[in-house]
Amino acid sequence: MFLYNFKYELKLLLRSQWIQLLSIVLLLLFGFSAYSGKGKVAKREADIAAAHNEVKESDQVMLQLLDSIEKGIKVNARPWTTPNKPMAVGNYYPRVAAMTPQPLAFVATGQADLFTHYIKPTVSGDDFALNFTEMTSPVQLLFGNFDLAFVVVYLLPLLIIAFSYNVLSSEKESGSLRLLASQPIDIRKWVLQKLVLRFFWLSILVLISLLLVFAFLNINWSSIITILPGLFTLILSYMLFWFALSFLVNLFVDSSAKNAISLLGLWVLFVLLVPSILNQLGTTLYPMPSRTLMINQMRSLKADATKKQDKILDNFLRDHPEYAINDSTQTRGFYHNYMASQKLVKEELQPVIKSYETQLRKQQYWLARLKWISPAVTVQESLNKMAGTSTEDYQQFRKQVIAFAETWRGFLTPFLYNNQKFSSKDYPKIPAFNYAPKEHNNTWVTISMGVCSVLLFVLGLLITRKQMITSIT
């Protein structure tokens, strides 16, 4: 019977041109979304490369200037920017701290349009004032992106609904259900077989069109070959979930139109309502402290620090005897004061800055538990993680940049307090930033969603009685 069903179903799908239609739709959707995703990643890479190039060029200028200065030649540059001053190096010759895209970055834009991918921390800037947001039109942020993740999370379920909402009810409505009921097969099993077969064919179509699109876009296979199975199984388990829902609805609800309404209602619930309600609850339960009030706090701290600058420097030098100058001919300048009070302000503001991080972490923790209410949220999050564009990835980048800013400052401040000049010999010792991407594991998500879907199928089989379906007709 299964083999018979298999052949019949394939014929039916081909005759009704469902397969042909779906292939075209899938190719178009995947093609467009992956293509524009790829374009974004290419721009990101080009931007980072340009930034690195620029640093290389300015380094050349710096080395030339240093060379001239060391040879005693007068240089044509504003005096406070000449690179023999350590603070000038720190402010006018900053390094690039870049977040290079992960191999699957084109799959999900995630937070990539909101946050910046490279930054050049300077010695005198405030770490907490480093602006990690990108210059993007807010309208674009509001509308979101038509990326592969959008196609998978939002549109694929709708295709599944359109593909399966009337499997049983159409038989009922065309009158062929009576014929079927006379066959020696349990109707529920028959519906199950039909849906499993449709799932099988749709999966094949999805996988083939994805592979075709990837091949067409010249994706670097060697870099993604290990991640690809994870991506595919995640998408398949999400599809299976929607087929399971469709199975239940097919069994429990009667007419085609009502089936469609129920399934679309579930779609609205999982894709639109649950995420927005969860988000609202998250921000209400763990509200972010006001940034506007943080500015106030920072300002009064700074105002205090400016007034007590000399004292702060004295204290700082007491804590760092290695910087105390014994040579009485040398003086302390603006930057000596500035860097010391900057450090103090930073330390005093630390708890405030921390409160944002903790609050965000609390929101994330809360979300990590509740995201299971909506598979759409779960899958979107997992796709973002695979693409390396989730909030956690940008948090990680932020953390590393701030640590690097500290390294950069730590490299140059000894020069400042020892009143030592920066020379071309010190150039090779300049620290460089290397982004270490966050490791994510999505296997757990895929497995749980797959198991949930299978359980839904079993639930459908267990709850309905054999006669129930046919008796309705």
Next chain:
Amino acid sequence: MTRKTFIKEFKELFREGRLRIAFFLVVLLLGVSVWISAQQYQKINKQHEIAKTAERTIWDNQGKKNPHSAAHYGTYAFKPKYPLSLVDQGVDKYTGTSIFLEAHKRNEAQYSAAADQTGLSRFGDLTPDFILLFIIPLLIILLGYNSFTKEREMGTITLLRSQEITFWKWAMGKWAALFLPILILIASLFLIAGIILSYLKDFGVFQWDSLFWIFLVYVGYYIVFMNLVLFVSSKVKKSGVSLVLSISIWILTCLAIPKVASNVAENKYPYPTRQEFAVNVLKDKKQGLDGHNPWSKEAQLLQKNVLKKHGVDSLHQLPFNFDAYRMQKGEEHEAEIYFKHYNYLKEQFSKQSGVYKGLASFSPYLPTRFMSMAISHTDYATHWDFADAAEKYRIATQKFLNDNFAENSKYGNWKYQADADFWKQLPAFEYTPPELRTVLSKNASNLFILGGWVIGSFILFLFSTKKIK
């Protein structure tokens, strides 16, 4: 006939339990979202007031100081929330809320709410605009998808054909029965919003006519959806197919096309990255007059001209402090550079707007969204307007400080300190968003496109079918 159809359809709608539940859910969601938005609004504006006064106190109490140190010390402009953000939050979540105003530099607004939230926030918020733009059209689909198909499925169409009626009269009856509940729903919502807004304290200037215009925009939007849904229902045979087709239209209109538009707009007219922008500004700055650098070519030229103009041969003989004068000239030059670069951003944005408008002929969602945000003062244009006002204030502040420096000290006197009372003379930063009339005339094209949609969809719905089949 129209009247009879209307009465029959209207009664039918409210007999069905499922529709009553859907209606109730939408009202509930709207209520919750309005309540949440009102809470947030009050909280944010309270914080805004606190921050504004605190910042001003810090500025006023700087003590004796060199005016240029004060300029570097700077001050902040905070962006308030406007009353109608209760209806549409627009892009507020994605724009910064405070701008640091300092010497030599135009800063962008910092600290957007979205940057402080989890990735979930990109799915959207439970706000009234979310319900108005996404959920109510779904409700319309639910109410209207089987309006015509059910006549076919139940066989009543044969009865109708035996009556002597024209299609459009019949259709108008069905249309009115669908329109009335939607109209009552949103009219009462806007009325309640209006009453809440006029009773809440510290809510800024709230105008009923702005609210009325937003109401009109949404009524237009819903009419388009009703016409499309009824058109589909009148053209297909089965209710299930009609539903799936209507939903596809909804997805295209509300989700897919806006996203495609944003992809296309970004691809065609990209913004520079933040770092690129900074580098470009820096390049231009290096070429011109730098107020802090007396040795540059431009500074020397300025010096020569000023000396000539005043008929003296040394800077010490000038009646003002030349250092401060040069500082002000440098400031003016830098302001020009920023004007140029921000103007480029604005140009890119207006080209992007062109893309959105172009695609608006495929999606009535786009003109509605833009109109609603614009009237609520939560759109990107209002944000630009605010940023421009802050920049204007920054330039005025710099002149105010440099002038004091120039007039009260002599050349070379960097030790000069202004009185502790001096800072209080700086006028406070005030910003009023554009008037309703300006907003409407600026968005005339969006209004026009939405009007086109209303008329076009009516024609499509009423005149594409001549006979009842």
